[in-house]
Amino acid sequence: MMISTEALVAPGPATGAAYDVDVVRRDFPILGRRMAGDHPLVYLDSANTSQKPQSVIDTMTEHYALHNANVARAMHQLGAESSEAYENARSKVAAFIGAASRDEVVFTKNASEAFNLVARVLGDAAGDLGVRAGDEVVVTEMEHHSNLVPWQMLCGRTGAQLRWFGFTDEGRLDLDDLDAVINERTKVVSLVWVSNMLGTINPLERVIARAHEVGALVVVDASQAVPQLPVDVSTLGADLVAFTGHKMVGPSGIGVLWGRGDVLEQLPPFLGGGEMIETVTMERTTFAAPPARFEAGTPPIVPAIGLGAACDYLSSLGMAAVAAHEQRITAYALEQLQQVPGLRVLGPTEPVDRGGAISFELAGVHPHDVAQVLDSRGVAVRAGHHCAKPAHLRLGVQSSTRASFYLYTTEGEVDALIDGLERTRHYFKVG
Amino acid sequence: MDLDALYQEIILDHYKSPHHAGLREPYEVQVHHVNPTCGDEVTLRVHLDGETVADVSYDALGCSISQASVSVMTDLVIGRPLSEALAVQAQFQQLMQGRGQVEPDEDTLEDAVAFAGVAKFPARVKCALLGWMAWKDATAQAVGETTVSAAANAVSVNRGERA
Numbered sequence: 001m002m003i004s005t006e007a008l009v010a011p012g013p014a015t016g017a018a019y020d021v022d023v024v025r026r027d028f029p030i031l032g033r034r035m036a037g038d039h040p041l042v043y044l045d046s047a048n049t050s051q052k053p054q055s056v057i058d059t060m061t062e063h064y065a066l067h068n069a070n071v072a073r074a075m076h077q078l079g080a081e082s083s084e085a086y087e088n089a090r091s092k093v094a095a096f097i098g099a100a101s102r103d104e105v106v107f108t109k110n111a112s113e114a115f116n117l118v119a120r121v122l123g124d125a126a127g128d129l130g131v132r133a134g135d136e137v138v139v140t141e142m143e144h145h146s147n148l149v150p151w152q153m154l155c156g157r158t159g160a161q162l163r164w165f166g167f168t169d170e171g172r173l174d175l176d177d178l179d180a181v182i183n184e185r186t187k188v189v190s191l192v193w194v195s196n197m198l199g200t201i202n203p204l205e206r207v208i209a210r211a212h213e214v215g216a217l218v219v220v221d222a223s224q225a226v227p228q229l230p231v232d233v234s235t236l237g238a239d240l241v242a243f244t245g246h247k248m249v250g251p252s253g254i255g256v257l258w259g260r261g262d263v264l265e266q267l268p269p270f271l272g273g274g275e276m277i278e279t280v281t282m283e284r285t286t287f288a289a290p291p292a293r294f295e296a297g298t299p300p301i302v303p304a305i306g307l308g309a310a311c312d313y314l315s316s317l318g319m320a321a322v323a324a325h326e327q328r329i330t331a332y333a334l335e336q337l338q339q340v341p342g343l344r345v346l347g348p349t350e351p352v353d354r355g356g357a358i359s360f361e362l363a364g365v366h367p368h369d370v371a372q373v374l375d376s377r378g379v380a381v382r383a384g385h386h387c388a389k390p391a392h393l394r395l396g397v398q399s400s401t402r403a404s405f406y407l408y409t410t411e412g413e414v415d416a417l418i419d420g421l422e423r424t425r426h427y428f429k430v431g
Numbered sequence: 432m433d434l435d436a437l438y439q440e441i442i443l444d445h446y447k448s449p450h451h452a453g454l455r456e457p458y459e460v461q462v463h464h465v466n467p468t469c470g471d472e473v474t475l476r477v478h479l480d481g482e483t484v485a486d487v488s489y490d491a492l493g494c495s496i497s498q499a500s501v502s503v504m505t506d507l508v509i510g511r512p513l514s515e516a517l518a519v520q521a522q523f524q525q526l527m528q529g530r531g532q533v534e535p536d537e538d539t540l541e542d543a544v545a546f547a548g549v550a551k552f553p554a555r556v557k558c559a560l561l562g563w564m565a566w567k568d569a570t571a572q573a574v575g576e577t578t579v580s581a582a583a584n585a586v587s588v589n590r591g592e593r594a
Contacts, residue, residue, distance in 0.1 A: 366493065366494035366495060366498075367469075367494070368469060368471075368493075368494035368495075368496070368555070368558065369438075369494050369495045369496075372434070372437065372552075372555070373434060376433075376434045383469065384468060384469040384470055385469070385470040389470065392470070398470050398471075398472075398492050398493075399469060399470045399471075427434065427438070428443070428495075
């Protein structure tokens with residue numbers, strides 16, 4: 001198969017001091033799509049999955065077209081090229097998040113797998129890190145199900161007890177009982193950095209300080225943080241951090257578990273199989289050092305390489321600039337949304353310590369119906385419980401509509417959302 | 432995208448003023464069905480009087496399609512002989528799962544033909560079916576699985592002949 005040189009040359013992302021969202025948008029072919037009824041696509045579902053720039057698409061296409069081979073085992077030239085590209089992607093991710101060593105980056109298939117990995121091996125671990133009956137595991141009421149269910153399962157297996165922090169009506173973590181909830185029995189604290197539903201950015205520092213005071217391990221769900229904030233795991237203070245590639249302009253099928261070197265070193269393997277071994281006899285196996293210890297079988301090679309390209313793309317924009325843009329758009333959207341009659345924002349209503357996901361209720365119209373009317377105008381949002389049923393229950397709602405923004409979102413798109421909501425109210429004859 | 436094809440006036444009317452809503456006594460079986468992807472839920476009770484569907488009562492949380500659908504269903508099944516009601520259920524299910532290719536039979540489905548447009552919106556089919564599947568399940572528990580599947584098969588055969 002031949003692919004044209006043109007397709008292989010990635011268009012340069014926007015550079016320069018001023019962040020020019022129109023220039024950034026040209027890197028994302030899908031943003032030029034027109035939807036049914038010839039409406040331009042208004043994609044406000046980036047907290048669900050982000051769109052992909054041409055450079056990520058081209059990097060993956062080029063690998064399949066010219067370099068494809070299995071990694072870490074093929075002796076031929078293509079095998080060497082593929083292994084180098086895969087390991088290079090690990091280095092890029094490590095540099096992007098400020099990891100002290102590339103060996104601290106474990107590739108998984110998504111953030112959910114990363115949490116399951118940690119929760120499973122902590123139950124298996126001998127020694128101090130192991131979670132056993134009588135121990136406590138702490139989460140928050142605003143967790144995505146991916147950072148809740150694996151811990152419930154761990155507690156079910158081991159007899160440990162699950163505890164959690166609630167949150168206020170404003171959607172802020174309630175840390176009044178910090179010292180009681182995290183105590184000498186606490187073995188693990190796993191919490192979300194930026195909530196996918198409420199948008200809240202949590203005060204990790206306080207929680208981490210208390211957790212380390214009692215010797216508990218800290219796991220951070222950075223699925224919504226790594227895409228939109230500058231992240232430096234070497235100074236964050238957490239012991240383990242999980243995130244996913246597809247929300248940060250990378251492909252689906254690839255996630256990351258970062259772990260401090262000495263922590264990963266102490267953890268037993270997760271899945272058994274190829275590439276995670278040191279040596280195998282019929283009687284027994286010894287295991288490879290991290291990160292290979294946690295990467296059994298052929299990994300998602302090309303998605304990992306695509307994630308490396310995504311890190312390059314985000315770095316070229318500058319994460320400080322991405323965060324500033326997200327902040328601007330979120331502030332604008334919060335202001336506009338709150339002028340829609342009957343609309344209630346679920347989560348912080350001020351653009352302070354807040355990410356770019358806004359969930360809301362529209363009085364008299366179910367979120368499905370809101371999303372359906374918006375979709376008929378090309379506006380893509382998410383409706384439902386956003387994999388955060390406990391957080392919805394806490395706020396007394398069954399489901400919500402969520403608009404989420406990213407580095408390519410414009411104020412004009414927020415305006416299209418507001419127009420769509422007015423249309424929805426009219427269509428369902430409310431107000 | 433034609434919104435009006437999805438949201439027929441009948442659907443919006445039932446959504447605003449659902450029929451037979453609320454949970455009532457007496458009943459033989461109560462079920463609780465949820466739509467795990469969106470969180471819609473329905474608690475539904477069936478009361479049979481011999482071979483007749485004496486009452487179907489429910490408490491539903493959800494979108495206009497799921498709410499209106501369960502409301503229309505109660506109009507169609509309450510007071511009907513069970514075999515007829517099951518035949519209507521089976522036809523409605525076929526219509527919803529027909530990807531817009533199944534021609535609705537207005538004589539049987541009555542107001543439920545308003546949902547024909549939903550079949551073209553794959554994400555909403557499960558909304559329309561939530562209450563109907565709950566009723567089928569509750570009925571199966573009340574009278575036994577064989578009676579229910581026999582009724583459904585009879586409908587498949589009839590429709591097959593017509594096609």
